[in-house]
Amino acid sequence: MLALIALRLALGCHFLYEGVWKIVHREEFTAEPFLTQAEGPAPLLFYAMVPDIDDRQRLAVVTDAKGGKKISGEAAAARWQSIRQDYIDFYFSVPFDVAARKKFEEGSTQTYQKFQKQLDDYLKDNVGDIAAYFGSLDRFEKDKERFQDAPFQKQRRWDRMLELRHEADRWIKDIDAQEQTYKHSLYSLLDADQKQRGTLPGSWNPLRWSQMELINFAVTYGLTAIGICLMLGFCTPLAALGGAAFMCFVVLTQPAFPTIYPHDPPIVGHALLVNKDFVEMVALLVVAATAAGRWGGLDFFVARWFVRPFLTRRNKKKVS
Numbered sequence: 001m002l003a004l005i006a007l008r009l010a011l012g013c014h015f016l017y018e019g020v021w022k023i024v025h026r027e028e029f030t031a032e033p034f035l036t037q038a039e040g041p042a043p044l045l046f047y048a049m050v051p052d053i054d055d056r057q058r059l060a061v062v063t064d065a066k067g068g069k070k071i072s073g074e075a076a077a078a079r080w081q082s083i084r085q086d087y088i089d090f091y092f093s094v095p096f097d098v099a100a101r102k103k104f105e106e107g108s109t110q111t112y113q114k115f116q117k118q119l120d121d122y123l124k125d126n127v128g129d130i131a132a133y134f135g136s137l138d139r140f141e142k143d144k145e146r147f148q149d150a151p152f153q154k155q156r157r158w159d160r161m162l163e164l165r166h167e168a169d170r171w172i173k174d175i176d177a178q179e180q181t182y183k184h185s186l187y188s189l190l191d192a193d194q195k196q197r198g199t200l201p202g203s204w205n206p207l208r209w210s211q212m213e214l215i216n217f218a219v220t221y222g223l224t225a226i227g228i229c230l231m232l233g234f235c236t237p238l239a240a241l242g243g244a245a246f247m248c249f250v251v252l253t254q255p256a257f258p259t260i261y262p263h264d265p266p267i268v269g270h271a272l273l274v275n276k277d278f279v280e281m282v283a284l285l286v287v288a289a290t291a292a293g294r295w296g297g298l299d300f301f302v303a304r305w306f307v308r309p310f311l312t313r314r315n316k317k318k319v320s
Contacts, residue, residue: 001295004286004287004290004292004295005292005295005296005297007283007286007287007292008230008233008236008240008287008292008293008297009230009231011230011240011243011280011283011284011287012226012227012228012229012230012231012232013227013231014227014280015223015224015226015227015230015243016223016224016227016228016230016231017227018223018227019220019221019222019223019224019225019226019227020224020227022216022219022220022223022224023220023221023224026216026220029216029220030212030216031212031215031216031219032050032212034253035047035049035050035215035253036050036053036165037162038252038253038254039253039254039255039260039261039262040251040252040253040254040255040260041252041255042252043253046252046253049211049215050211050212051210051211051212053165054137054164054165054168055168055171055172056134057075058075058076058172058175059071059123059130059133059134059168059171059172060072061127061130061131061134069127069128069131070123070124070127071123071124071126071127071130073116073119073120073123076119076175076179077116077119079179080112080115080116080179080182081112083179083182083183083186084108084109084111084112084186086200087104087108087186087187087200088101088104088105088108090197090200090201091104091190091194091197091200092104092194100191100194104189104190107189108186108189111182111185111186111189112182115178115181115182115185118178119175119178122174122175122178126171130171133164133167133168136164137164140160140161140164143157151261154261155261155262158261158262183200187199187200219246222242222246223246225239226239226242226243226246230243230287232297232298233292233293233294233295233296233297233298233299233300234293234297234298234299234302235293235299235302236287236288236292236293236294236297236299237288237289237293240284240285240287240288241284241285241288243284244281244284244285244288247277247278247280247281247284248281250277250281251275251277251278251281254277255273256271256272256273256274256275256278257272257273258272
């Protein structure tokens with residue numbers, strides 16, 4: 001009994017710390033690197049969770065009527081217009097100074113047009129390199145060697161995939177840097193009284209979140225909730241099953257199997273499928289299958305005040 005309580009608390013502490021760390025470092029945490037480097041038996045399943053993993057939408061190359069190539073920046077432009085509107089809605093909500101709002105709208109429109117032109121020029125300067133990148137990506141995806149299992153072919157395929165993604169990252173990072181500068185420029189248009197409201201908060205409307213933001217939120221607060229429930233012994237079977245499902249997800253993306261490339265670094269030891277993640281998953285299943293939450297946990301009161309009376313009433317109905 002004491003051993004199972006200790007196991008439940010240890011697992012809860014691990015999950016709770018992971019969740020709290022992600023909350024504290026929410027500006028840094030993203031599940032994208034974890035998903036984009038999945039090594040398991042079905043990596044395409046995890047790659048599909050990352051929106052526009054190869055940047056085909058954000059850097060889409062289109063051909064105009066004259067046969068020339070250009071990159072449409074409509075997605076970024078629409079997002080920047082939305083950011084501009086968010087500034088207006090937040091800093092000039094009722095009551096507001098009509099003259100100050102009109103001044104900001106005019107200034108923000110000029111700022112938007114300036115940055116939109118800057119983005120168009122940047123994309124025009126790099127259209128040749130981006131088109132060549134997509135050509136290389138198409139050849140990589142059509143390469144028959146992708147489906148061959150020789151060790152050197154797996155290594156070359158993995159290294160080439162990371163090289164292509166790294167190549168596209170530099171353009172996306174430059175566009176993101178322009179967006180951050182654009183936000184700072186909008187903020188600089190505010191006067192001292194408006195700036196007292198603080199910085200523009202992130203949206204708490206899930207309908208406005210991107211797919212990756214939804215995944216990050218689910219992982220962060222899911223781990224935190226599982227950790228709290230295991231520590232308190234509250235709804236322990238459900239919390240443990242949720243934790244086991246998450247660890248199964250980890251095992252599938254990074255299995256310890258010799259035929260999968262890349263291999264785990266030697267510093268983490270050597271394993272044949274049963275590594276520390278697999279062991280933690282099994283430990284969570286053990287906790288879920290026992291009454292560990294009722295021993296020194298809130299599940300004792302849940303079972304006594306709710307579950308037992310419910311079962312008693314149901315048994316009486318069956319007898320009658």
